[in-house]
Amino acid sequence: MADEVVLYTLGGTISIAGTVGDGSGVGLVARLGGADLASDVPGLAETGVPLKVEDIERVPSADLTFAQVLDLVQRASAAVRAGAGGIVVTQGTDTLEESAYLADLVWPHPEPLIFTGAMRNPTLAGPDGPANLLAAVLAAAEPKARGLGVLVAFNDELHAARWVRKAHATSTATFASPDAGPIGRLEEERVRILTVPPRRTPLPIPSAEQLDRVRVGLHTAVLDEQGDELDGIRERCQGLIVAGLGAGHVTRRLVPALTDLAARMPVVLTSRAGAGPVLRHTYSAPGSEIDLQNRGLINAGLLHPYKARVLLRLLLAAGATGEEIARAFAEHS
Structure with missing residues (x-):
């Protein structure tokens, strides 16, 4: 059996389950937890990857802070030291490239740390969250993804946090690496690594x-x-x-x-x-x-x-x- 993968959720479009009124005319966003997200992924249970879920935040990514991202990295680091084989993080896409890069600068482990999210929420036709989450879990459990640093899994592609950026406001293919291209792809539930990004000495985490x-x-x-x-x-x-x-x-x-x-x-x-x-x-x-x-x-x-x-x-x-x-x-x- 594959090593356990830990899923941390921070909110974002991937978790949106509609809105409810609060009487003020402003809709409150209803958000799904990680267990709900995982249960909606076709084929995830059949991968045989044990998944542990921890809900951390349920916020738009515009509201995330450096401190929150670094706290999550420290949680993930503790999980790896306790035996986790890989980590997946879901969050909103607006600041995902920055969160992933911040995590990459301080991530000290060979175990994969994969960020993902969605451009279409679960209430819309053709939500992309399930496919992105499946790709992220498979990449986090993939031995060939060890030592690659922090990655972003989106649209059946893997991008190095160092190079990736959000390149389109609405497209499900929004994440691209203009200077390098994807470092891997998901093909028929198989992770193919195409190139190995250089790794740097991890930086210290400030308080x-x-x-x-x-x-x-x-x-x-x-x-x-x-x-x-x-x-x-x-x-x-x-x-x-x-x-x-x-x-x-x-x-x-x-x-x-x-x-x-x-x-x-x-x-x-x-x-x-x-x-x-x-x-x-x-x-x-x-x-x-x-x-x-x-x-x-x-x-x-x-x-x-x-x-x-x-x-x-x-x-x-x-x-x-x-x-x-x-x-x-x-x-x-």
Whole structure:
């Protein structure tokens, strides 16, 4: 018999079972627990994978916090130390790429940790939750998935948390890895691993109090900025992510503010494009990647802005120095 897989539920579309009125005109969402979700998956019982269910939260993923995700990782880690062969987490898709990446940064075990969810809830025609949950459980129980880090199971594909992103607001094929493609697929209830993503040394888990003290801003560069868009950042934040144009560019009008901020806090340069890297030595005009790096901005490489924010906040909360942050981004980029 396969080792036990533990299923943790956090809510999200996969769990929605309709709405009920509360008399105020605002519908309250009724949510299914993990046992109900599992019972609705055709063929799950026939896999022979023992499944233990723990309901943690029943909330939209927009309401999840770093502390909640890291608490779940610690629960999952304890379950693995107690003998679980793999872990599955269900949550809403809106922040799933960030939750999975946060978990991947700190996950120390070879046992698989699989995130999944749904785009169509169980009250709609053709809900995708059952198929996604089946794929996640099979991947969590698959010996070949060991050592791959945190994965996302969706639409019969497996994606590395490092590369995956939500690429469509409504499609059931929303999760994609533009820079790498899926690392595995589900074929006739069989998990096929296509490639092995690189693993990094797990980062320390900061306390909820440490996390609460850290704010990381995110600024997206757009056409015709005037240069004052970053006013007040240094009073509110301890770090900043810049989602630059193209391969990592901003208007020259923002350069003085970014120069000042980079002297006071870690400022990380990413691309808003959705795929492809921030370049390092191609463009040299004011506001280009060469200019910004010379002014102290940290190049995030292939890391998307949202994931760069996850990494920077985790590092700052753990007390990393500027040099340690630069090294971490060089390693994870």
